[in-house]
Amino acid sequence: MSAAEKILPGHEKYARLFTPLELGHTVIKNRSIMGSMHTGLEELPDGFERMAAYYAERAAGGVGMIITGGIAPNPEGGMTMKDGDGNEVFAASKLQNEKEVEGHAIVTKAVHDAAPDCKFVMQILHMGPLAYNDMAVAPSPVKSRIGAFAPRELDEAGIEKQIADHAHCAAMAKKAGYDGVEIIGSAGYLLSTFLVEKTNQRTDQWGGSYNNRMRFPLAVAKRCREAVGDDFIIIFRIAAMDMLQGGMSWEEVAELARELEKVGVSIVSTHFTWHESAVPTIATMVPRAAFTSVTGRLRKEVSIPVITSNRINMPQVAEDVLAAGEADLVSMARPMLADSAFMLKAAEDRADEINTCIACNQACLDHTFGGKTTSCLVNPRACHETLLNYEPTPTPKRIAVIGAGPAGLAYATVAAERGHKVSLFDAADEIGGQFNLAKLVPGKEEFYETLRYYGRMIEKLGIALKLNTRVDTKMLEESGFDHVVVATGITPRMPHIEGITHAKVASYIDVLKGTKQVGKKVAIMGAGGIGFDVADTISHDGPSGALDKAVFAKEWGVDFENHPRGGVTGVEPQVAAADREIFLMQRKDTSVGKGLGKTTGWTHRLTLQRRGVKMMNAIEYQKIDDAGLHIIANGKPDILDVDTVIICAGQEPLRELHDALAAKGVSVELVGGAYEAAELDAKTAIKQASERAAAI
Ligand code: FAD
Ligand code: NAP
Ligand code: SF4
Numbered sequence: 001m002s003a004a005e006k007i008l009p010g011h012e013k014y015a016r017l018f019t020p021l022e023l024g025h026t027v028i029k030n031r032s033i034m035g036s037m038h039t040g041l042e043e044l045p046d047g048f049e050r051m052a053a054y055y056a057e058r059a060a061g062g063v064g065m066i067i068t069g070g071i072a073p074n075p076e077g078g079m080t081m082k083d084g085d086g087n088e089v090f091a092a093s094k095l096q097n098e099k100e101v102e103g104h105a106i107v108t109k110a111v112h113d114a115a116p117d118c119k120f121v122m123q124i125l126h127m128g129p130l131a132y133n134d135m136a137v138a139p140s141p142v143k144s145r146i147g148a149f150a151p152r153e154l155d156e157a158g159i160e161k162q163i164a165d166h167a168h169c170a171a172m173a174k175k176a177g178y179d180g181v182e183i184i185g186s187a188g189y190l191l192s193t194f195l196v197e198k199t200n201q202r203t204d205q206w207g208g209s210y211n212n213r214m215r216f217p218l219a220v221a222k223r224c225r226e227a228v229g230d231d232f233i234i235i236f237r238i239a240a241m242d243m244l245q246g247g248m249s250w251e252e253v254a255e256l257a258r259e260l261e262k263v264g265v266s267i268v269s270t271h272f273t274w275h276e277s278a279v280p281t282i283a284t285m286v287p288r289a290a291f292t293s294v295t296g297r298l299r300k301e302v303s304i305p306v307i308t309s310n311r312i313n314m315p316q317v318a319e320d321v322l323a324a325g326e327a328d329l330v331s332m333a334r335p336m337l338a339d340s341a342f343m344l345k346a347a348e349d350r351a352d353e354i355n356t357c358i359a360c361n362q363a364c365l366d367h368t369f370g371g372k373t374t375s376c377l378v379n380p381r382a383c384h385e386t387l388l389n390y391e392p393t394p395t396p397k398r399i400a401v402i403g404a405g406p407a408g409l410a411y412a413t414v415a416a417e418r419g420h421k422v423s424l425f426d427a428a429d430e431i432g433g434q435f436n437l438a439k440l441v442p443g444k445e446e447f448y449e450t451l452r453y454y455g456r457m458i459e460k461l462g463i464a465l466k467l468n469t470r471v472d473t474k475m476l477e478e479s480g481f482d483h484v485v486v487a488t489g490i491t492p493r494m495p496h497i498e499g500i501t502h503a504k505v506a507s508y509i510d511v512l513k514g515t516k517q518v519g520k521k522v523a524i525m526g527a528g529g530i531g532f533d534v535a536d537t538i539s540h541d542g543p544s545g546a547l548d549k550a551v552f553a554k555e556w557g558v559d560f561e562n563h564p565r566g567g568v569t570g571v572e573p574q575v576a577a578a579d580r581e582i583f584l585m586q587r588k589d590t591s592v593g594k595g596l597g598k599t600t601g602w603t604h605r606l607t608l609q610r611r612g613v614k615m616m617n618a619i620e621y622q623k624i625d626d627a628g629l630h631i632i633a634n635g636k637p638d639i640l641d642v643d644t645v646i647i648c649a650g651q652e653p654l655r656e657l658h659d660a661l662a663a664k665g666v667s668v669e670l671v672g673g674a675y676e677a678a679e680l681d682a683k684t685a686i687k688q689a690s691e692r693a694a695a696i
Contacts (some may be wrong), residue, residue: 013346014315016322025231029117030064032343035309035333036123038069039383040373042093048103053385058336059115062343067182070125071095073169076135077126095169101176108177121180122173128190139194140201145276154338157627167223180233186271191217192239210252218263225264233266240270240294243277247566254301263300269294269307280603284359285443286311287549289321296326303672313357316348334364337382352456355379356449361685365599380687390694395419395483402471405433407672407685408487409454414693416461424463427470433489437512441533442544458498473660483667486658490651499624508534508648517642520580523629527586532604535650539578539611560637575610582613589618655676
């Protein structure tokens with residue numbers, strides 16, 4: 001019996017989530033979808049085999065339907081289709097010919113073998129002006145703010161070619177064994193650029209009136225249907241709220257959905273952005289299920305099923321959305337990266353064992369947009385299923401893990417899962433290490449979920465947890481462990497400047513824990529991830545936008561109810577200036593915040609700018625005294641008459657325990673911040689610890 005067959009249909013806690021959906025020619029076994037995500041596997045030489053393992057594991061985990069990462073219908077629509085010499089490269093990210101059908105068939109077979117009742121749908125993605133190659137095409141030669149190349153304007157023959165290529169790609173997908181295709185008509189990719197006046201400046205039958213602007217996406221959908229027949233799923237992904245100034249009006253969105261139904265689309269999927277928009281729609285500061293009311297409105301306009309998405313990361317959230325009548329199907333892309341058995345755990349009433357997506361984007365979208373293979377901060381096996389496995393150990397050992405931060409937690413749980421007998425120690429009275437500070441930052445409330453997950457795993461795997469226990473060499477020498485893992489983390493770096501012990505100096509730990517008062521004029525020394533989080537915390541007043549949709553809407557200028565064009569046209573973000581003056585400083589001369597996450601850094605910079613935080617680079621710190629912080633800025637001495645100086649100047653590893661044990665010949669290793677504090681984040685800590693624990 002496959003894992004998927006163990007699902008108890010109609011589990012009473014999530015009755016709607018486990019209700020099958022009739023589609024006419026076929027049935028989707030439950031209402032969950034793993035949404036499309038590019039993985040970077042598509043471009044690798046062994047990409048088909050790795051995708052087969054990755055998607056098959058998710059299919060076995062009980063999801064109703066999987067939609068692949070975007071696959072281009074032709075070279076001009078692709079992410080990158082040429083090597084350095086301009087030759088076309090063979091990549092899984094395109095589907096146009098028989099050889100590519102053979103490759104995709106490896107993946108469809110693996111998925112259907114793992115779970116015959118899981119629908120497997122390929123996304124057809126024509127990137128249009130966002131294509132990362134010099135063949136990029138678009139309705140008009142309008143370069144996107146985030147595009148790499150100025151697109152060439154399509155002529156009549158070119159438009160016909162694009163339509164025909166989409167239809168051919170859909171037919172090839174059917175041949176490769178997929179159950180359907182999703183055509184992406186959102187996000188600033190080709191089809192969506194026909195719909196919006198800003199990017200469609202044509203005066204022929206493909207531009208001008210809205211009827212003309214809809215003509216191309218409708219023609220693509222219609223021709224795809226003609227190419228595949230009736231027994232094949234066609235999903236069309238629509239920008240239900242594109243977050244563009246002057247974007248699509250609500251009437252245009254609704255009309256497009258109605259017309260798509262007429263040309264034979266099976267399901268409409270709602271998307272809430274163009275990539276160039278200035279509103280975060282999936283980052284951790286976005287409230288859960290923030291956009292589902294928009295899908296609910298669209299659902300009333302059509303009689304075909306509608307998919308909703310964005311920040312739905314637990315079964316109860318999905319169930320609530322379905323119960324509110326806001327969607328027929330719920331798409332969860334990143335949550336299935338984080339936990340491939342998400343639906344299986346929901347079905348077996350084990351939601352507390354779900355490794356929840358915390359919406360950090362650090363190992364998924366930041367990797368995708370950085371040209372690296374996608375993975376997941378909380379699950380480093382994601383997209384590495386053929387490389388990293390937690391096999392039962394033939395030689396169980398007694399292992400002591402010292403430190404229950406992310407590194408120690410990952411090591412302990414992976415080692416215990418493999419059959420080792422693990423004891424986990426922490427000096428604090430709770431597990432989590434620095435995650436207990438991170439979770440206090442407004443907008444980072446999801447970090448609580450990771451701690452809940454590890455807490456449950458400690459129980460389930462029978463790990464002996466000893467809190468309030470500061471471990472020293474003597475304790476370990478006497479206890480007879482076979483192996484010791486030192487995951488003691490870091491200690492904050494205190495810069496060697498005059499006055500560093502002055503009463504107005506505070507560490508970020510003091511500030512986040514609230515053990516030291518922060519004055520009205522504040523200097524933050526160090527503008528890394530923690531400096532930004534501290535600036536965010538002390539410039540923030542009132543409820544967190546991540547927990548309150550009205551606050552989020554106000555801060556980012558979104559009108560969910562009246563739905564002006566794009567949801568944002570004419571709506572000014574309303575951000576209260578901080579009630580204290582804050583200087584966020586670094587010594588480097590690069591722009592402040594440059595090292596933050598690729599896909600989320602801009603949201604942090606913009607938030608602080610809007611609150612009036614002053615960001616300063618190329619600063620030399622001289623001393624701290626009663627007068628304030630003495631600096632040299634732009635070559636000139638200056639005194640910032642601040643009443644608090646918060647130190648966020650990076651960290652140093654805590655390795656004393658390791659070094660003492662190693663000197664006594666104990667079998668010992670270092671993981672996480674204790675191993676390397678520079679460039680350390682939870683992604684690195686969890687990955688390194690998991691890999692080490694998989695190998696012992
Ligand atoms: P730690 O988390 O420091 O854990 C070490 C543990 O060891 C502690 O619990 C400590 O009590 C224990 N310990 C130490 N000595 C002993 C001893 N002798 N005996 C017993 N126990 C001991 N990273 C990200 O990737 N993304 C983020 O968004 C993010 N945000 C952050 C926000 C803040 C405010 C902070 C402070 C950090 C953030 N980080 C983030 C960084 C991330 O939390 C760290 O990289 C990660 O916690 C390092 O894990 P670790 O297990 O190596 O160390
Ligand atoms: P960090 O990102 O390395 O930043 C340290 C800051 O301190 C830098 O601005 C650095 O800039 C400054 N600094 C370094 N040495 C200094 C010295 N001797 N005197 C004065 N300033 C000094 O480290 P962090 O902010 O402590 O964060 C720790 C880790 O947690 C990082 O890896 C970070 O990625 C992670 N984290 C991530 C997030 C996230 O949202 N993804 C959030 C929080 C933390 P200059 O050298 O230019 O002065
Ligand atoms: Fe979610 Fe972060 Fe994992 Fe991406 S890396 S799937 S956002 S937890």
